[in-house]
Each structure stands twice: as structure tokens, then as C-alpha cells.
Amino acid sequence: MSYFFQQLVNGIMLGSVYSLVALGLTLIFGILGVAHFAHGHFYMLGAFLVFFLSVSFGVPYWAALVIAVAVFCLVGVGIEFVYRPVRDKSDINAFIVAIGMLLVIEEAVRAVWGTGNRRITNPYPQVLKFAGITLELQRLIVIGAAIVLIVLLHLFIKRTRMGSAIEAVAQDREGAALVGISVNRVSILTFSVATGLAAAAAALAAPLAFIAPDMANTLVLKAFVIIVLGGLGSIKGAILGGYLLGVMEALAIAYISPAYKDVWAFAALILILAIKPNGLFGGRD
Amino acid sequence: MLLKIESLTKRFGGLVAVDGIDMKVEAGSIVGIVGPNGAGKTTLFNLMSGQLKPTSGRITFEGVDITGSKPFRIARLGMGRTFQNTSLFDRLPLKINMAIARRMRTQSGFFDSLVPLREREEEADVARRAGEALEFVGLAGSAESIAGSLPQIAKKRLAVGMALVGEPKLVLLDEPTGGVGAGDISGMIELICQIKDRGVAVCVIEHKMRMVMGLSDRIVVLNFGRKIACGTPEEVSGDPEVIKAYLGSGYSA
Amino acid sequence: MATRKVVALLVVTLMIGGLIATCTSCGDTGPKEVVIGLTAPLSGGGAQYGTDCQRGIEMAIEDINKDGGVKIGDDSYDVKLSSLDDRAEPEQGVSNATRLATDDGAKIIFCPVATVIFPLLDINEKKDEEFLILAYTSIEMVTDEGNELIVMPPPPFTVYTKLFTKLAMQQGWTRMAMVQTTGAYGDAWAKGMGLAWQTAGGTITDHARADYYTETDFVPFLNKALASSPDVLLIGGPSQPTALVVEQAKSLGFEGGFIVMDQAKIDGMAGQIGMDKMENCIGVAPVEAPFPATPVFAERYKKKYNEQVTWESAINYTAMILLKDAMESAKSVEDPMAIRKAVPGVLPMSGDEFPVTLDGIENKGLMHMPSAITMVKNGEYTLSSDLIYWWKEKD
């Protein structure tokens, strides 16, 4: 039984990262209709920035994290400008712009930091043992910080004017424009928040593994799967979908087949969508 | 009886959009459906042509139960329709729009397109009928134009033509003169009469009461999803409930 | 908008035009030059591996040219390396090899990826387009196709399974769980290892292979493997994720040993996580240990590229020098068959002089490179300078 809980915790840890990345994507895709496939590459860039700050400059971990999030909120503004010309065209054009962007980013990172993988020193390598579960402290921090960030995002959207503008556009874009909400400003804001979230997720999770230019290629794929599973534009869906996929993967590793774990997770997704074609929480077409 | 509707009901959550409606359409007749905004007219159309599935009730078309059938099956049985917002294939030329509307009456599949034996004949037939239909709605001159570039009245006419080219026995016209300039209305009325002359029954949703009264053989009045009156124009216009609910100011004006 | 469009069009045309121009200009060759080809992953996830190989060849070519090039009679040829990126995709590799062999006139093509080498075996004996494949892989099967134009310098990985098994058993470890990378190479390794292990009386407790190329967190896999309470884990894929597996297994409280597939380099892993965490790892000896001349090479390498030397660079360096000798001995830079036939004559190359020892070559092209294995104990590499002449023990 403790083995089951151990894998459950592993799944929740995976799911925390998935949720944070998927949250940003669902805001962007659901609200702006942009298939931001390069989102994972900004996650990767976030990790490299933390690496750069903490390893090359000796900036303390939490300071590096805050700086990275701040920087990437600004970077998000830049991304919005790249997408602006294709925002109202078909999904797939934005998708190709994203592919172009990620190619540039990935090879640029290779040119700057070399082709090899890097390590960010784990700030909390202490190992906790309780009830038969073994856990690095940093993992607990990731799980906790993810919850804090999710709550903060919720408060931001529900309690601030800027946040509710995001929600308004999500619900009715033309209507929002009619009541005087600037879609462009919301768009910039959304990219900024989403990219900041990705950087935060990267800064949290990166010390647990290594960082590499192609570290987020599967992550972004999974994030897309999650937001579709949860229903496009649904914040609730992205959060639950993220944790669901993480737990599903960990349990598939434990009880079905490690090598085929993604197969099971993705096949389950196809089936769920065949039954609920608009995702778990997607009411709208 | 061409179309028979029995105690048809549609609920959206707690809202009852169509509430136990009974209705009949006789072959070759014109039935007007009137009612204030939100009375459930378009919902009724969507139930009849299969875009929505009814919560309860029964629809039969030429004796065939079509309750809950898919739209394309109902269309193939011989019920054509237009949409309130004049839905067209905006990027394609008029003749292609017409040809698509005729597609359901052809048999050719993928393999026929590779070895076009049957296809040749059918293509010729489709082209001929598309031409006729364009001529019928008075758009023969702009067969090569792109549908999206047409003025509103021409779009409405094209939509009517597309509903007709599949040789239906009944067409549902959702506000055929909505958004059309006053000068073009008589032309549309004339067109609807010509449809009737061809022996095709027409169901028409309209706001312009005078027009409906002059046009229809029978009129169905809806309010809040319920049928409040039904009968010949004379019967309906004399109905006190109708006058109270809807006609009062509108008709006398 | 229109002017912006024109500007965009201009930029695109200029970029493409400029690229084509640079490519054609780099194509013009001097009179006395011999082109060596390389098709390898130089971008994407395999870029590090491809670049390591490329650097070894580059250094060898520099040395050769400084020394007056390839001398045949009174002529001397400068050596030039022509590298093309294949992203480890077979289709790209075939395209590249064709381009190198027919456009650049390369008669020798280095290729470090088995999945690219196999399709090259189909085209390298085509009349008038022959080229010699320098196969940097440990999959012996590439030499089993009856192809006469292939040379494979590294020892086949099957050499290691028995050696590792013996060493692990000596530690009293009998229960092994497999957490190696997915994919054909990892599977083949695990199969060989499993056979050797069970023959020696060990048991396999669990399989929990993970894709080392895409996974970033191995804890769920390790939890599964450790639940079967093994003494030793079979791990391996690229060095860096493999190092992470070791680190994560230790953080989960695993105190047994690790058998590291030859794809992962023990010294590379130590560079990632530190020697203290490498305790109880069994694997291929670090590159600087077995051969006397390697540290000198390693120093030069570090100076030039500011990175730790790898087996990739050391072996490809030596192979390039070997081919130069073979060309001189065959008195030809044009005839791959003659060059291939001259290889046995210029062997052995001693590790006293070169980064690695190349002792001999079998008819099918498999070279005899003595290898060494190691086990990290008390923060030290043990056994790593004991050379194993594995081919002498072959049945």
C-alpha cells in the first residue's frame, strides 16, 4: 500500500508541473485561439535563466526564481507581438509560427550554452521519509508552490480588474470588445501571465532533473493533451487534467507497463474525447 | 399529410423553448409561423430539420418517423431549409454552391471520380439543374461570382435556390426577407409563390405580418414556446389571444 | 502591409540566396585535397554525441595536415572534413552519404549512428560511388551483412555483458532490476545482459525501462524497480540522464550497485553528479585510464574545446590517423577497397602513441580494440587500467 501512495505522490509531483504549464497554455489557446506550441520552449528558457543566474552568477535560488518569473512576464509581451499578425487567422498558422519560434529558440540555446545538459544545484536535497514514502524536500516544495501559484492565479482572475478582463474575453470576445475591454491588452496580459507561470514551473522543477535544449518537447505535447482533455479555455480543466495525467502516468508505470506508459495515458485520452468530444469541462464548441 | 408534428417539446436546461406543439403541413401549401422574438420559431425549425433533437414528441414526414434523425437524412427525404443568418459557402462561386446543394441526389463516389463514367452524366445533370435553380431565383447572370461577395438579397435568393435544387417536397424558410431592403421584399414574395406553384410546400418564419397574412394558407402563432393559435389568416387575425399577445400594435399599424 | 510583404519576401530571398552562395563557395576544392565525409547528428537531441565524434576527427585532420597531409609518392594531399547533419534519421543519412560520396568525392565516410549505418550498407558498394564506412558503433551486427567496405573500431557491446556480470556477482549481487533506456539498443543490451546474468545464476527481479531521451524524472520508474528489492540496477542511455538515474536512485535510499550500459560514460556521469555519488557503478573504464597516451590527448582536447574528452573523440581521432596510414600504404586516396585492404598492414596502433590501441581487424571489419571496465569504490575507479583483450576469449 505504501508503494501505491509513493507512486501517487510521484504522480502528483509530475502533475504539479503539468498543471502549471497547461494553465498557461489553456489561457492562451482557450482565450486567444493561438496554438502556442513553443510554450514548452519558454519553460526550457526559464530553466536556463535560473541556471545562468544561480550557477554562473551565484544568485540564491529563490531570488533567481523571482527574477526568472519577472523576466519571463516581460518575454511574454514579446511573444504576443510575434503572434499578433496570425492571431485571427486559422489555428494552424499560429501553430507553424510556433514551430518556427521553437526551432530558433532551441538552436539558439545550443549555440549559447552548448549541446550538453546542465544541472541546477538542488537547493533542498534533503530526503524525507514518512509512512513508507521517500521524498526529496524539493519535490514537496514543487507540490506546495504549485498549489500556491494556482490559488494566486485564481485570486488574480476573480479579484482583480485585469484578471476579470481575461475571463471576460474568454467567455465572449466580441462582447468584451463592445464593453470597452481592449483585446490587445488582454492578449498581452495573458501571454505575460502564461509565460511567467511556465518560468515558475521550470524554476521549481528544474533542480530535480537536468536541463537541456530539448527538455520540454514532450512536456508541451502533454500540456496540449491536458488542456484538450480538460476542455479548451477551462482553468479548472487544465488543473485537474494536469494532475490526472501525472497520476495516470505514475500508476501506469507502477501497474501496467513503464515503457508504454504514455501509450496508455494517450489512449485513455482518445477514448475520453470520443465520449466527451469537448473535453471534461468544455461546454462550448 | 406531408408533415405532422405531435406534442413536440424541447428543453434547454430549465428553459422550455418549444412546449408541446402540434402542427401539420399539407403538401403544396404555405404555412406561416409567427410570433414575437424568442417565441421558439427557429428552435421549431431546427427540431423539424434535425439540427436539434427534441426532448419529447414526434415528427413524421410523409409517414416516416423522423424524430431525432440527423439533418442530412431529413434533407435527403425531401425537406430543404434556409438559415436565419443566410449560411452559404462564402468562399465558393454560386454555381459550386448550387452543385453542392445538389450533391445529395447524386450517386458518384470517390472511385467514380477516378473513372468518370457515371460521374460525367451526373456532373452534366448537376450543372444543368444548378443552372436552372440559379435561373429560377434570378441569379443566372452571376453564376461565377463568389457567394460571399453578393448583396444581402442575392444571398437570400441563393439560399432559397440551394434549398430547392435538391428537389424537396417541403422547404423551411427562416426569415427570407430579414435584413432585406423594402424594395426587394415583393420579389421575394413572388419567389415564394413560385415555389408553391411548383407543388413544393413552404414553411416560412416571418416578422412582417402583412406579408405572411397575404402569403400563407395557414398560420401558426407561437408565444413563449407554445402554440397560441392556428388556422387561416382570417381566423388567426380574429383570435383575441393572438391580438392580445402579439398582433395588437403590430398588425393594426 | 504591401511594403512589409515585399520586405519580408526580400529578407527570405536574401537569406536563402546567401545560404546557397556560401554553400557553393565552400564547395570549391584545391587541386590536392582528399575529402573525408561525416554524417552525424549535429543538431537536435543527439548533437552532443555527433559533435564529440566530429571534434575527434577534426583534431586528427589538423595533426595530419600540420604534418604535411597524406603523402603518396611525391604527392601530398591536404585532408578536408565535410560534415553534414542527419539528426540521426536514416533518410537524412542516406541523402548525406550520397552527397558526400558523389558531390564531394568522399571515399571515406564516418558515421556514428547504427540506424544510419544500416541503410548506408545498401549503397556503399554501388559501382563508381563506393565509399568506406567508418562505423562508430558497438553494434557488431553492422559488420555481419557481408559488406566489404566497413570498419568498426569500438568493441562490440556484447563484450561487456559477461565482464559486468562477473564483476557484479563478485560483489555478492544476484538480484537485478532493469531500468535501461527504451529503444532497440537498450533492448538488445538488456537481452544480452539478462542472458549473461541468468546463465551466471542471477535473477531478474523487474523491468522498468524508461525513455532516457524524453523522460526528465525517473523516480516513478525507480520506485517500481526498487519495489522488487534488487541488489543491482541495469541502467544506461545517454550519459547525463543516466547520471540522473543514479542520483535519484540513491536519494530513494538504494544502496546496491549499478551496471551502466556502454552508451553512458562513467567519467561523463561523474562530471555531472560528482564522484561520491558514483559509488558502486560498474561500467566502461573512463577514457583517460587505460591507455598511456590518452591523458596527453585529453589535455590538448580540453585546451581546444574547453570540455572533457570522451571516448567518441579519442576513438574517432585514432581511426582517422589509421585511415591516413592506410591511404599512404595503399598508395591511393581514391580507391576505398584498396584503403580497406591496407588497414591490417598498418596495424597495430599502440596506445602508447595514440589515444587508444587498435590491435587488429577481422575480415568482416570488426576491429580489435582492447577495452577496460571499472567499478567505482570509495570514490576511486578500480580495475580501470587492466586492459582486456576480449577477442582472444571469443569462441
Add this chain to the structure above:
Amino acid sequence: MTAENLRKYGVFIAALAVACFLPYIGISKFMLNVIIYAGIFSIATMSLNIIMGYTGQVSLAQGAFYGIGAYGLAILTNKAGLNFWMAMLLACLITAFVGLLIGLLAFRTKGPYFIIVTLCFNFIVYVVIKNWDWLSGGVRGQKITGPELFAGREARYYLVLGFVLLTLFIMWRISRSLEGLGFMAVRDNEPLADALGINITYTKIVAFMISCFLAGLAGCLGALHTGYLSPTSAHYLLSFNFIIYLLVGGAGTLYGPIVGTFTVYLALEFMKGIGEYRFMIFGIILILVVIYFPRGIVGGLKSLWKKVAGSRQAEEGA
């Protein structure tokens, strides 16, 4: 009329003439090899054009179907010992059949949901091939031996040219047939098509099956030409490539897939000389092209031509 036909078909006839004699006009062997691959990939891109360009359903599973065709051919020749041509036909049919099964599931979803379902499918196929020895052939991979007749590069070129023309013919017929009308109706306005008696699910599945059949065909030809298969032949990045080719060339146009594939594939091939920077530069070019020429090269040229013709007519009229 003849003048117009000449203008319409002139470019095609000229290109065909060049294509027929291409191996004998002093083109290098390497170039010929690259062109063969570009031809094979242009078949796959045309297959994508059927489902994405004409029917409006963006499938990210074309790489999987390419792989299923290729591995189908390998299994049928290597394990079942079938005659090559027989195996090739069967492999394409199997691909179409898998397309039917996936279509039945996937077409319950729409738009972005459909894209993700197909992407998931592609991912699954890739992982299965990678992990299943029997299918992948282990470290050795799957070897494909083609008929003796097509052992030479020139012969292969004509074989691929033949299939490119065949696929182009199919595309041309579809684009102007009654079946194609149904495809376009589904692409442009699903609810209206439904109301006009077009069976949407059926139409999508037919389009998908044709598309899968052709993707499988491309896979078979790719396997034949490389002579070897590795799991990368079914990678989802292949699907991305096909989409890039199609969008650069122009989705929903007859020649777009071919133009796009040749442009992108050849450009990337020539850029190999600059090594690791090529994908950086390619990325920038891609962004610029999609932003400023959203309808691709062929679509862009068409509208340019219309503008020129339009202004000329206006001048004549005045």
C-alpha cells in the same frame, strides 16, 4: 480558349517535360537522390492536403500513417514473404483501414480536439514501434529489398515520378469531382452541408481513408528508397514536417503540396552546409512566410495573379 489553356497548363507541361528528362540533364546524383525524397514526401503532403486542404480537418497523424505504410510493407515482405507489389498494395490498404478505425473515433471531435486526438495517435504509433521488437526489427531495423528493376537511382526516380503524377491525378480529379464538392462543403460550412443532405461523418471518413492510403503509399516508397526502416519513420515530427510543407506551398491548392515540399526540403538540404544554424534560420523564414503569405506560395501567387489580371481588366474596361 486555347490561349487560356496554354496559360493554365503551360507551367505544368513545362515542369513535366523537365521532370521527364531530369536524370539526364547533368544533375548530380546527390541532387537526384534529394529530389526522389522530395517527391516521396510531396505524395505524403498531397495526402495531407486531401484531409486538411480540401476537407478542413487538420490531421497530425500523417507521420503515423506514413510509418504504418512503411512498416506494413516491411512486415508483409519480410515476415509474410509476399511479393513486393502485392505487399505494397496491401500495406496501403491496411493503412486506409487503420485510418477508418481512427476516423470513426477521432471524427467525433472537431477542430483543435481533432488535432490533439490525431497527435496522440501518432505518438502512440511511434512509441509502439519503438518498443516492439517484432515490428521494429530490433537493433537491425527492418530491411526492405525492392524489385531488381528499381535497384538503380534513375529507375527509382521514374517510379516515384510515376506515383507523384498518379497522386496528382487523383488530387486533380477529387478537386473537381462531386466527391470533392462534398469535401469542400464540409470544410467551408459543416452545418450547412449537413442541412443540404451531405453525410458529414461519412464524407470525412472517406477523405481520411483516401488520405491515409496515399500517406501509406508515400511510406512504402520511402521505405523502398532508403532500404531500411527505423522508428523515426513514424515520428510525429514527420507530421509537423508535412504540415509545414503544405502551409508553405498552399493548403487546398492543387500544386501547393508539391511546391511547398520541394521548396522547404531542398532549402533545408542546401542549408546543411551551415550546420547547426540551419534550423535557426529556417525557423525565422518559416515565421515570416506564414505571417506574410498565410495562403502559401501557390495561394499567394494565385491572388497576385488575380490582382494583376484584375487591374489589367480594369484598364481595358476604362
